[in-house]
């Protein structure tokens with residue numbers, strides 16, 4: 001019996017496969033040809049033995065043998081076309097499924113990526129889909145073909161001798177019961193195998209990315225034993241799977257052999273009594289293979305299909321993940337286009353926020369307003385909620401309480417696409433692609449010309465160092481920009497923000513230590529932005545933000561002081577203390593997220 005979730009998986013797969021109906025139809029049309037050939041062949045065997053060999057009549061024998069050869073060839077060709085067409089349908093459906101899944105993954109909210117290791121998602125897209133492509137497609141193809149052929153052959157057997165056919169049928173109930181039992185056990189094991197494999201891949205990916213840290217802190221043994229835990233779970237589940245698989249296989253092979261023996265014993269007696277012809281017995285024994293081989297393979301096909309259902313289950317989970325803006329009431333993009341053409345103001349009113357909707361509030365009663373042309377600076381100790389404010393403004397996280405108005409419209413009701421042109425965000429994490437500098441600044445956007453890339457680089461004082469690189473703007477970066485210094489990487493990332501040309505610059509400034517020359521360039525560039533643009537910035541050098549229109553001082557998610565530099569100095573509170581710390585030490589250090 002197919003369980004209802006399995007039926008849903010099948011329907012989902014059918015949705016993708018139905019685009020290739022024509023190819024599938026050609027394959028399916030081969031089915032009756034193959035069935036006919038499978039039945040015709042034993043009938044020809046009976047004719048050859050009973051009509052020609054036993055009575056010693058050779059006239060017409062060669063013709064019958066030639067027909068047998070043709071039937072065999074037609075059967076092979078039909079089988080080939082069936083497998084080729086339906087396999088191709090399956091593979092194309094899996095390809096479409098992979099693309100659809102990847103498209104969905106790109107639209108998943110940050111909360112999904114916070115809770116799911118990258119390796120788990122990776123194994124959904126790779127090994128789980130592979131299991132569907134191979135195990136499901138091949139398993140189902142063979143199962144369908146074998147079932148129809150077996151049924152046809154059984155009907156033929158009943159037609160030529162119902163007593164012998166009944167004997168064969170006796171085998172079916174125990175085999176089916178056994179298969180059903182093993183099917184359930186296999187399903188459990190395959191589910192464990194797939195999730196332990198995904199967890200292991202996730203851990204492996206993390207280790208490989210952080211291999212420098214592992215080696216630096218001599219943590220190889222700890223990491224190895226943790227990975228061993230994951231692989232042992234995988235191995236245990238695999239061994240159990242093998243046990244069930246092998247036991248079932250041998251029991252069925254045993255039952256098959258016993259039945260063949262019984263047929264020979266019973267059938268020979270009937271031949272000697274003259275009740276059945278020799279041709280019928282030989283054809284029967286010959287045809288038994290066509291029933292028992294599929295019956296035996298049935299178990300491995302079931303195993304393959306079970307494996308793929310476990311993969312389907314994981315993939316469905318991913319398909320069911322709620323997309324970033326799914327289920328939210330959003331204003332129609334065309335009605336707000338004009339209102340959001342230019343940035344006017346952004347206002348936070350008593351905003352509260354917590355990650356995942358359950359933990360402690362990391363923003364509490366936050367209120368401020370930013371108007372066009374103004375600069376707003378966020379300062380505060382590490383973990384006080386500065387980056388969170390920027391993440392909420394850019395809709396990286398959505399479920400806030402209170403109200404946030406962008407040009408008078410509630411932020412939660414604005415589709416992300418409708419406001420993306422207003423903001424350019426420089427994140428703490430500098431991410432560089434393994435492409436050239438030109439691409440890393442423009443991100444391949446066709447509207448950003450080569451001149452605009454150079455302008456952006458000049459604006460942030462990156463142009464000079466780029467000209468000194470071997471291929472200048474065509475200089476190819478290695479993985480994560482490892483052939484640049486940390487400061488150079490930051491400048492490229494900064495140029496990217498400027499090139500994107502948003503009307504409001506959001507700077508979540510990175511804090512990794514850079515050499516003092518680059519640091520000065522970065523500060524000069526930030527200073528320039530502060531003079532010319534609408535900016536909201538987290539800056540770890542208070543000297544840079546001194547001239548901001550407004551400075552918010554945060555502590556544990558609350559605004560504890562608010563005003564411009566002079567006003568905050570006059571209060572002589574937290575801001576003054578932070579300023580003193582900076583004067584006495586280096587910049588206020590904030591952790592990197």
Ligand SMILES: Nc1ncnc2c1ncn2[C@@H]1O[C@H](COP(=O)(O)OP(=O)(O)OP(=O)(O)O)[C@@H](O)[C@H]1O
Nearest residue numbers: 114355362381382383384385386387388590591593
């Ligand atoms: N994705 C997340 N899931 C859960 N909690 C988070 C997440 N990101 C940040 N936090 C928590 O939210 C709080 C505020 O973090 P946030 O990154 O906004 O601080 P910050 O002031 O920007 O710190 P820093 O200056 O060190 O970057 C911290 O307690 C942090 O641990």
